[in-house]
Amino acid sequence: MEFLRVSSADRHHGTPANFVAELHSPISGTYELESAVIPHTMPPVSASNDALAVVYQRADDAPLVATKTVGVNDSLASLLVSLKTALDVTGYMHTFTLDAETQVITMNLMTTPAYSGLSVTYYAAPDNPASTLASTLGLHATKTVVGSTSGTAIPFDGPVVLGYPLYYGIRVQGASNSIGDTLGRSTDLIVPIDGNTGDIIIYSSKTGFSQRLRITKPTRSLSIRLCDRAGNDVPRASDYSFVLRKL
Numbered sequence: 001m002e003f004l005r006v007s008s009a010d011r012h013h014g015t016p017a018n019f020v021a022e023l024h025s026p027i028s029g030t031y032e033l034e035s036a037v038i039p040h041t042m043p044p045v046s047a048s049n050d051a052l053a054v055v056y057q058r059a060d061d062a063p064l065v066a067t068k069t070v071g072v073n074d075s076l077a078s079l080l081v082s083l084k085t086a087l088d089v090t091g092y093m094h095t096f097t098l099d100a101e102t103q104v105i106t107m108n109l110m111t112t113p114a115y116s117g118l119s120v121t122y123y124a125a126p127d128n129p130a131s132t133l134a135s136t137l138g139l140h141a142t143k144t145v146v147g148s149t150s151g152t153a154i155p156f157d158g159p160v161v162l163g164y165p166l167y168y169g170i171r172v173q174g175a176s177n178s179i180g181d182t183l184g185r186s187t188d189l190i191v192p193i194d195g196n197t198g199d200i201i202i203y204s205s206k207t208g209f210s211q212r213l214r215i216t217k218p219t220r221s222l223s224i225r226l227c228d229r230a231g232n233d234v235p236r237a238s239d240y241s242f243v244l245r246k247l
């Protein structure tokens with residue numbers, strides 16, 4: 001057949017994010033992504049980008065090294081509440097404000113008297129890969145902040161961006177010609193996200209770019225994964241479909 005439509009709703013096993021489709025007839029050869037329709041249900045903050053690496057200087061001179069997670073968040077308001085809950089520890093209290101024009105977060109660190117003059121270090125992703133939330137917050141450079149009882153306010157480096165994950169990756173087990181990234185991760189097909197959470201993402205090769213995969217051995221069983229940029233299965237994935245055109 002010239003075209004093959006793959007739909008997670010027609011799966012035989014699994015979930016929309018990770019499923020197996022049994023085909024009526026075996027396929028092999030080179031295929032190009034013709035189109036895709038994907039509901040954009042992935043939250044802007046999820047397990048792939050919800051952590052901030054932090055070091056608290058303690059009153060007993062023993063630093064507290066921690067990776068704080070905020071969990072799934074769909075909105076900026078909930079993110080800032082979750083961030084405060086995650087970062088507040090004994091002696092250290094945080095507040096966050098957002099500049100309506102620049103969308104830059106300013107963080108204020110207050111300490112109890114026993115912790116006044118002691119510092120907290122907040123890591124940017126290049127300095128600590130565990131800080132997967134830093135870029136979303138606009139924290140692009142590691143900052144060490146000295147606390148005081150009156151508070152110490154610092155702006156982050158850029159605007160907060162809830163546009164994660166920028167694209168969906170589709171992985172087809174057994175296919176070749178995958179697309180790699182600078183960290184060595186790969187996917188087979190990419191569907192750019194050009195809408196907000198809740199929108200339907202519609203991709204067409206006519207307005208996109210040529211994406212091909214090769215299925216080297218005849219197969220009647222396709223294992224498909226819908227991934228984020230880190231290669232993790234998309235949380236809260238809904239049924240989606242894509243069309244392959246045989247070359």
